[in-house]
Amino acid sequence: MERLAKLAMATTVALVAAAGSALAQVKELRIGYQPSPIQDASIAMFESWGAKNGVKIVKVPNSYGVYVEKMTASLTSNSDQYDIIWHNDDWGQTWAHLLEPTDDVNANKFADKWSMAPVVFANAQGQNTVVPMGQTFSVFFYRSDLVKPEEVPKTLEQLVTVSKKLQADGKVKFGYVGGMSMNNSWFSWFWSMWGNNCDVLLPPYERDNKKLAEAGWKSGMTEPCMQQTAEYWWDAINTHKIVPRGMPAYDRNEANAVFMSGDAAFTVADSLWWSTFNDPAKSKIAGKVAATRFPLGPNRARPFAWNDIWGWAIPKSIAPERKKLAKEMLEAMMLDEEGQLKLWKATGAPPPNTTFWPKIAAADPFMALLKESVLDSPDKVRGAYYFPQWPAVHKAFNDTVTKAVTGKREDIAKVLAEGAPLVSKAAQ
Amino acid sequence: MAMVMRSAFLPQLPPWGRKAMFALVLAAICFAFAFPVLWLILTSLRPESGVYYVHRGTEFTFGNFAEVLREDRIVEAFLNSALIATLATVFSLLVTVSSGYMLSRFTGPASRLWFGTIYVFRCVPYISWVLPLYFVNQSWGIYDTYVGLLLPHVAVHICFFSWLMKGFFDGIDPSMEYAAMIDGCTRWGAFIRVAVPSALPAISALAVLCWLFTWNEFLFALILTGNRVPMITVVMAQFVTEMGLRWNLMAATAVMALAPAFLIALFGQKYVIRGLRI
């Protein structure tokens, strides 16, 4: 059918092909991305490199809602639309076989080893397929005008008590706020779960697909720690009332809005929101924000950190000379100290070159904090799973815990048990 | 139901009371219908830090409109949407007026087959074909072009509009066309000079609706366009789905997008009511 259709539209194809080849004469690189402060800052580095080297940078913004599906379809159809695309750990393994290996980008040796791990980004031959754009992970933000550093909750239990006190004193409407709905699980569900030695699949924190398969893709839904986590949020909503009642339906934007309007004392959000939280035009709490480690649950005593990257990748299907040029540019971006400093300032996401970190940390206490509590932390967690069915697993997980937390408290165990086989099945 | 209640208790009221009651009910209905849009307008006038609690605070600003209009991409999106909506209206009517005429004037297997086809494809959910449509557009090299967005828009209207046009032509007595043909008109002449003019009210009704549909359409625009052909609905949604919380800017853009739709609806409604007689 497709072939027949191709024939029917031969003229159009010829016309467009003519236009396409005319474009190929120009020295240019096409960037497929999604507008966001961190990507904009990274592309600014491409543009300054392009200006120096006579390469035109063509920015092709995509809508976030359909970015992965459209880009995936574009990659599998060898359509030659982009030379460099935004890449993310979440779909590291979904795309690995469709991407150009980037082992020969020399400056990748300066990248953070943990977040570039083969389990996330390597293809079947073990070659790396990404060049980092910046570190993207969440931290626990708190209102420095309401809570002294030594009073910041270190456990989930303290989060309740401190929140209740702040609310009772009329300082703030809610103790905590954070995204919870599908695709926003990280900002309440995941961190509280990880802080309680708990995970979506077993064993906890394992991301090696072989080991997960050996364990039969068993889900962590029926573990006591998961029930504790669900009950914790149920109580936070209904018993202690330290979070908005509508929170199970919140996305990250709504949660951030509550925090930025000054209605909550604590939140979990990506560190790249730091600059926005401190922007007086957008936020009523500018200058009153600080960050720290995640509070822990009863099952865990050692602090943990979560660390991932966003990155850039090169489609396998483009012409060799374009690949070469793209790699040159990525190499230059990795070494661009001035540009990476700007990226840090514009966002609050640590830049991709680790050798710049000590200098930034020396000048900026927020970076010092991130470096100490996250980047240099020995106990790290990866934010996603690295197999193509992960979105289905994530949805099954989120559907189950949302149902548990919006239902009756005594039904939580039952709902989690019903969801367990669904999570497990989605992974296979 | 409202009618029943009114007729039951209204007669007991004095005439002025009846009038006041009527006006009150009307005002309430109008308020309920316009509320989301009133809220949108209010949001568009709030400064960025005031959009969370739209109802709190008294700072108002036209700055959002200025900021939105400074962005070339949004201005471009307005022009694109207007162009696509207009072209889609013209082409949709061109192809469906003749198709509806055929369905109305001819019986037999061809007509039945065509009607069956239209009906079946009207039922197929969008979800099953937007993604394949993306492949099709890509393989034909028309992804992210005007043609690649325009033609699917026309195609999607074929079923519904052919169906409605058939209804309109059914209501028009064909004897005039026969008379024209006896006078030496060709079939085409009878169709174009006699049938089409008498269907003009219906055609203008469909034109108004088709324009509004395409102007406000989201899913096709999201899937079938990328960077080169920004459409206004996609650009609006981007303000709140990915650039964080630019409620004020989304609202400002949406209010501006409302203006042409409002004008079309304002001046087009009488044609719609006159023409939409199934």
Place this chain on the structure above:
Amino acid sequence: MFGEQQRFVLLLIAPAALLLLLFQVVPIFIGANASFRNWALYDPKKTWVGFDHYAAVLSDPAFLYVVLPNTFLFMALSVAGALLAGLALALLLNRPFRGQKLVQTILLVPLMVAPVVAAIMVRWIFNDQFGIVNVVLEAVGLEGQPWLVQRWSAFGIILLTDIWLWTPWFTLLLLAGLQSLPKEPFEAAAIDGTTTWRVFRFLTLPMLRPVIVVCVVIRAIDAFRTFDIVWTLTGGGPGRATELFSLYAYVHAFLNLDLGRGSAAAIVGGLIILVIGVALFRLVDRIAKA
């Protein structure tokens, strides 16, 4: 080869048929083809798997016991709601009063707004913290509700939004129908002094019936496949409590990147609408002939 009349007939539908073929039939066949194959977007092996995807969809308890009942309920309530509201408003607008034109324009407002923007606004209006609905409720001493995390209130909000969006359609079509009704029977009824209700019940309603049934058929088909407002308002949540059939297909095809399964689900849904549509359509025919 063809007679003059056949040529004319074919030429009349040729442009429409060509466009339909290229931009609807071809993509639908690609989707239908995918539904029989192992066709993950990231790794399109395209090996034949027969009816496996259909079996998976039809044996999925979530599809059978959550998604389908939700969809049918939504379809019935949305069509009924918009029909009743549209009928009431059409009757209201069909009588002359001062400001009739203004009221009519205001009632058409939902037609002017992009549904996706309307859904975004409604979500904001019903936000439990910032939303004006809770503010008003609390101002009059009632308790604000977390609208979107309770199944029935979330469902109700979706329904309300959909009815709001589509009522103007019914109003327009029914008003057009009302204005084309013959005057004589109504004048006769007025002379006889028949009550308003009896005129409506025994005169207006029977004469409007063909219009109503066509509206209902068309709208029912569309309501069954509603997607964007539900996706924006609740994403099918809380949990899967408000998941409709088109969201089910979307999640499989777009989120899980499984075009095969997503297409199979979409086709199952398409077949269901087709049957419902034919049944409703039979009704149209019978009523039109009666």
